[in-house]
Amino acid sequence: MTKFDTAMGGGMWRVVFFERRGSHVHMDKTGPWLPGKAKAKAWADWFADQGYHVALQDQGGGLEKLSQGLPG
Template sequence: MWRVCFITCSPLRLGSGDRGPWHADRASAERWADWFRAQGYRVAIEDKHGDVHEPGQPVRNLARPRFTQASFAG
């Protein structure tokens, strides 16, 4: 299962805003993501495990953030 995920940016974090409906196959979600990109939106596709796939970016999981040493730097 795949869905389009709208990416929102703020100075403090990168997160996902709204999400579209689930699609049974990745190709269908990719077509919708391409359409939204053409309209000027920053979108990615999200799989059923919460992993977000955005062109040119590493795969990340917004549901289960991965903490790094830099996260704890004060």
């Protein structure tokens, strides 16, 4: 991913789902890769509204937490 893609939110992104198990948080599942951060963020927001703990992952593997309490 180039600096331009990162700055513009381009590249491929996906929603990552986390599950709480006692005092631990585990990455549970990942959604499909989506073209662009805005589309992935829209899906992540919808799932968060449904009660899921979510983050966004870029194609380089970096995570952006969207739900409080997720591992940093």
